[in-house]
Structure formats: structure tokens, C-alpha cells
Amino acid sequence: MADGVQLPGAQAPFAVTDADRAAIAAAIDETEAVELALALGNIPSPAGHEFEAGNFVYDWMAREGFNPRKVGATPQRNNIIGTYGGAGEGKNLLFTAHLDTEAPTWNPDLDAYKYRAETLANPEWEKCWLEDGVLYGYPIANDRGPMTCFLIAAKALKTAGYDLAGKLYLTACPGEIGPEPIEEHRGVDYMGKDIGAHYLFHHGGVAPDYAIAAEGCDYGLTWVGCGYAVFRIRLWGEGVFTPLLSQPETSADHPNPIYRLGALTDAIHEWSRRYEAESAYESAGGVALPKAQIASVRGGIPYAFGAGTELVNLYLEVGLNPRQRIAEVQHSLERMARAAGVGEVDIEPVVVRHGFEADAAEVAPLVGAVDAATRLSLGHPVQRAAPVYSSMWRDHNVFNMQRIPAITTGFKRWRPSPKDLTDSALVYALTALAVCGRADNVAAKAHRAPVYGDNPFGND
Incomplete structure (x- = not known):
């Protein structure tokens, strides 16, 4: 080579x-x-x-x-x-x-x-x-x-x-x-x-x-081998009975958290680009290029409509190079969420497997x-x-x-x-x-x- x-x-x-x-x-x-x-x-x-x-x-x-x-x-x-x-x-x-x-x-x-x-x-x-x-x-x-x-x-x-x-x-x-x-x-x-x-x-x-x-x-x-984590990112809002809803001028002000998904996913996309660049790792044994991608979205109950939903979840898969630890990724995602200004958010890793070398x-x-x-x-x-x-x-x-x-x-x-x-x-x-x-x-x-x-x- x-x-x-x-x-x-x-x-x-x-x-x-x-x-x-x-x-x-x-x-x-x-x-x-x-x-x-x-x-x-x-x-x-x-x-x-x-x-x-x-x-x-x-x-x-x-x-x-x-x-x-x-x-x-x-x-x-x-x-x-x-x-x-x-x-x-x-x-x-x-x-x-x-x-x-x-x-x-x-x-x-x-x-x-x-x-x-x-x-x-x-x-x-x-x-x-x-x-x-x-x-x-x-x-x-x-x-x-x-x-x-x-x-x-x-x-x-x-x-x-x-x-x-x-x-x-x-x-x-x-x-x-x-x-x-x-x-x-x-x-x-x-x-x-x-x-x-x-x-x-x-x-x-x-x-x-x-x-x-x-x-x-x-x-x-x-x-060299990468690990991975799956983060549940929960975006909270307020359920409002549809006939009583006053449509806000912008999606950012909508009580239904699904309307704020666009801003959140944009923030995650930009975070992922930075994360991938900053997480590249090389040693004699190999080159690790950890990636991140949203795996799933869940929010509301389709058959129980009528008042939107108070909660929507994103599940973000994040690769971990052999030197990375879960806490540093957690802190980075929390900083991203605060900077995005999308309202009440909590972030939790629901799967963690570190990489090794x-x-x-x-x-x-x-x-x-x-x-x-x-x-x-x-x-x-x-x-x-x-x-x-x-x-x-x-x-x-x-x-x-x-x-x-x-x-x-x-x-x-x-x-x-x-x-x-x-x-x-x-x-x-x-x-x-x-x-x-x-x-x-x-x-x-x-x-x-x-x-x-x-x-x-x-x-x-």
C-alpha cells in the first residue's frame, strides 16, 4: 500500500x-x-x-x-x-x-x-x-x-x-x-x-x-475496530386538541414537537459532518472513519389522533473509534441541542459499545x-x-x-x-x-x- x-x-x-x-x-x-x-x-x-x-x-x-x-x-x-x-x-x-x-x-x-x-x-x-x-x-x-x-x-x-x-x-x-x-x-x-x-x-x-x-x-x-452507540434524542412539546389549535406563524413556535424536527435534523446533520471529520483515527493497524446517521423516528400514535403529540424521538447511530468514550459524544450532542434552540430536549444513549484496537x-x-x-x-x-x-x-x-x-x-x-x-x-x-x-x-x-x-x- x-x-x-x-x-x-x-x-x-x-x-x-x-x-x-x-x-x-x-x-x-x-x-x-x-x-x-x-x-x-x-x-x-x-x-x-x-x-x-x-x-x-x-x-x-x-x-x-x-x-x-x-x-x-x-x-x-x-x-x-x-x-x-x-x-x-x-x-x-x-x-x-x-x-x-x-x-x-x-x-x-x-x-x-x-x-x-x-x-x-x-x-x-x-x-x-x-x-x-x-x-x-x-x-x-x-x-x-x-x-x-x-x-x-x-x-x-x-x-x-x-x-x-x-x-x-x-x-x-x-x-x-x-x-x-x-x-x-x-x-x-x-x-x-x-x-x-x-x-x-x-x-x-x-x-x-x-x-x-x-x-x-x-x-x-x-x-482496529469501531464501536457504536445509539442515542435517543427526545424532543418534547405540548399536545393541543386540534379544534383548539392556533396555528403559529413559524414551525419553531408550534406546540407539537414534530414541527421542530426539521430544525433538529438540520442541526444533527451539521453535527454529524463535524463529528465524522473530528473522529477520524489512524494507527498502524488501520484507519477508522466513524459515521453517524439517524436510524429511526417515532412520535405520536397514528390511530389515536386528535391532539398531536407531546413527544417525538429520534434514534441516532454514532460510530466510535477505538479511542473515543461515550461521555464525550454525549456532551457534544447536548451542546448541539442547546445551540439549535429547538426547545425541550433530552438525550440518552440506549446502546453503547466501545471500539477496540x-x-x-x-x-x-x-x-x-x-x-x-x-x-x-x-x-x-x-x-x-x-x-x-x-x-x-x-x-x-x-x-x-x-x-x-x-x-x-x-x-x-x-x-x-x-x-x-x-x-x-x-x-x-x-x-x-x-x-x-x-x-x-x-x-x-x-x-x-x-x-x-x-x-x-x-x-x-
């Missing part, structure tokens, strides 16, 4: 060779990878309904000898955990990907207020297929395609006879996309991240030295392993992922939060090909070998992977 990012000392714990590449690549079957991705991707799994997809992964792991178990906050939303290796003194590596896929709620009474009919009719929400050499379907892009890649990677290591010294954890989690409990949509049925990788870490019997959130990154990597020195061996794997598999150094991939929540945040050095990396995000599946599986397999080491050749640690200058990102 041309941005000059460098990470001194990025060196894999164990060496991987051309011979390793050849042996593992020979054990990866493209047809099998495509069939697994399509089978897994075609199981409907919107947030809250991951049960069947989780069972599919569990059964696959059981057939392939990865000793799976289920760990769930609820019986219907399990984390699936398989293991391989652990016969020696290597480092432990955890792969994770999420079972849920972005989708409408499929509740017509809710979706009618968010989506066009043609958007709801898009088959890619829950169907996946191979056409003209590329894979279609949102579930494969996010995130069961990358999940397929590390499952196939683990099978390839096993098939090629690579027993690992360190332990390899293979995990499939619910709830990474969401939802979040807000207002009357409360309780465990609306929990997302709390019952996924976060729950797995605390209750799943895992002890990783490093972690990889397998998601589409166009083969780049980042150890791995320590560069601690994550360096993992980055070195991915770099060595990428060079052998794809013929070029690993690149730092595009800013969009470090400007969102991904579950590497969970592990960096818990002081486990973690990155996110994976195949071509949009319209991957069958070759992308096998290429990514090979990168994951070689990464695992470079981190965990081979059980029957722990002395390989003495033959450390070469350090390609001070820069695994190819910015020579």
Missing part, C-alpha cells in the same frame, strides 16, 4: 514453507468448498434465528472429527465450538465467524416502515447460488462464506496430516449483526452481541493466544503469520484492509477487549468466486500452521519465518 504503514518485528511463531503450501493446497477441494458454502448459506439465519445453521455447523464438525460442543445463552442461539490440535507447546488460535445475516425483520408490520417492496423481494437476503463464476447471496458475503473458509482450512490441515502443537478453535456464533434491546423490544430475544462471541469467550472453555474474526476484507487485515507489538506475531501465509498463497504481502473494514464492529473487538490480540481478515467481500473460497482457506490454514506449529516438529520454531523487512503490509 502507498500509505506507508509499517509494523516492525512482525514474525510468525513458526515457519511455513512451499512444501507446506503444496501439501495443504492439495487437500483443499474447490467443489467441496462451494457446496459447503452454498449449503450453509442457504439456511435462513436472520438474527435471532440461528438455531438451524448452528446445528448444521455442529453436525459438519462432528462428522469431520472436530469434537464440537454447544454453548448458548439460550437453547435456540448456540455458539458452536470445535477444536483441533493442542498436542504440543504451540500458540492457540481462535477463528470466529457469525451465523446471523443482515436481513429485514420479516415482520410485515415493522418492515413496511423501513423497506420498499422490491427491496424485501430481493432473493439474496436468504438465498445463495453460483452463477457466471461468482457466488451470490448476502449470507455467503456476510459471514458464512468466511466461516466455510476456516472450516475447509481445518479439514485440509487434518487431511494433509498436520497435527497442530497449539490448539485451533473453530467457532460459529449467533448475534454479531444484532439486534439490540431498545424500548419495548427488550429481553434476551433482542440480544445480539452479548450472546455471541462475548458469551463464548466467557463461557465457551476457550483460551486463545490470538484470534481472527473471519470476514470479508478483500484479503487485507486490520486490528490490539496492541501493535502483541499482535505482531499474528500479523506476521498472515503475511507469510498470504505471500505463499497469493504471491504478495498482506495489505492493510480498507478503512470501511476498520470503521465497523466486527468480533475481533470482543477479543481485543479481553486483551487477546485479534485481527479481522478474509476473502473478497462482494461476489467472491470459488477460487476466493479456496485461496482464503489456504491463507487461513497456513496462518494456523504458522501460529500453532506442527506437533511432530515443534523444533520448527527454531526455523522462524523470515521477516520481510519491517513491513508485512507490502509498503516497501
